[in-house]
Amino acid sequence: MNTIAESKSSSLREAWRGIQQAKPGIRIREAAKDLGASEAELLATKAGEGVVRLQGPWPELLKSFKTLGKVMSLTRNDACILEHKGPFQDVNVTGDGPRAMATVIGPVETRVFFHAWHVAFAVTEEKSDRILKSIQVFDKSGEAVTKIYLQEKSDEEAYRSIIEEFRSPDQSAELEVEPYTIDPLNGPQDREAFLKEWSELKDTHDFFGMLRRHKVHRYHALELGSGKFTYQVDAQITPKQILDSASSTKLPIMIFAGNRGNLQIHQGKVRTIRVLERGHAGPEHWLNILDPDFNMHMRMDFVYSAWVVQKPTTEGLVTSVELFDREKNMIAQFFGLRKPGIPEREEWREVVKNLRAL
Known part of the structure; x- marks a missing residue:
């Protein structure tokens, strides 16, 4: 060094x-x-x-x-x-x-x-x-x-x-870091073609590839699909409402959250839901799942928008609720737990139906 x-x-x-x-x-x-x-x-x-x-x-x-x-x-x-x-x-x-x-x-x-x-x-x-x-x-x-x-x-x-x-040969105390540059996503060139491809999806996993082909940011895609495949719900009450409903009815759900290098997934029931405040610089509002082998901690004062999103599949529509921060970065997704080849559960659709639309 x-x-x-x-x-x-x-x-x-x-x-x-x-x-x-x-x-x-x-x-x-x-x-x-x-x-x-x-x-x-x-x-x-x-x-x-x-x-x-x-x-x-x-x-x-x-x-x-x-x-x-x-x-x-x-x-x-x-x-x-x-x-x-x-x-x-x-x-x-x-x-x-x-x-x-x-x-x-x-x-x-x-x-x-x-x-x-x-x-x-x-x-x-x-x-x-x-x-x-x-x-x-x-x-x-x-x-x-x-x-x-x-x-x-x-x-x-x-x-x-x-x-x-x-063990790395380099054990120095200095580490070089560099910020990521974000490639602008200015698509789609053809909105109707994009929405037509959306309507013809066969699997939820094909959604990301569709966004990449049309060069569309995920948040912008939800705006484009508004009224047809998507609509907004109340961001501040939606996450807790979903968790409270899933907990009280013992409905198994899926929660996805992550970053550019890792996406972690919860599959199953949730039980203990708590809202807490903490923070050194000021109050932070945290929505928590506190179960024996699974915890979630979501900072609700960072949740800026929430969308209900529908994707066609060979087993029928699959519905997610997607949360974003003020910069339109994805925070988390909620789904009803389902296995490949099995249609989405009506109980999950009922939970989503009861969310307060904007």
Whole structure:
């Protein structure tokens, strides 16, 4: 590490220490924002002191999570966090290079996009009276992609083996990050052709490919489909109404939330729904699911719009509720739980029907 880089990382580390003293209990994500840095940059400053930088190949690192046994898998964006406890049961990798992706099926279910995996760390840290051990993956901007925390019955020997196998030769305290540039999506060139293709969908998974072919931002697609395939509902009451209904009727649902490198999925019933307020800089309104092996934390003051979206399939219409922030980034999606080849449940359609339309 050169002198300038060493000075920068040292200054960042001291600034992080100072903010932790000024705001005890502050989360690393919040501290990074206060310091104008990223989570990954802060972690790098502790290399050699409870932090080990890891390297790929990323598909092999993902597969190695199967050896850990029961863990807690955390995936988040700015407004929503999903946490599942369980093993990485079934990991399937497809494609090569930038197109490589993976599906994880089982108690932990995710869709993984390796093009966004840039750096990872094994982290040992003290929280209150606990020692937390984790593997944390970040994109090139230093934003967290996913975090895997060991639990009481996790295999710590397997964790140590992963660290040794994937340890990077670079254990410096300096980390270079760069922001993502967003390609403008100015489509569709032909609105009618776009909506016609939408009407002819056979599978919900074809929706993303349709957007890509027509170069349409997802939010703009919902605007284009308004009145035909989509309509808006009250953003501030919709998420809690869905969860309260699903909890009281024991209706199994699906919740999708993630970021550019990882999409985590909940499938099943939800039970304990709570609304809490917290925050260092001011009140933050959080909608929570607090079940034994599944937690969701959604920051409701970031939820700006909510849409009901319908997609034709060979089994009939499939209905989702999609939440967006003020910048039109997707926060989360809700579906009624269904299996391939099975029509959507009427109970889910009734939940959606009862949402307050705008």
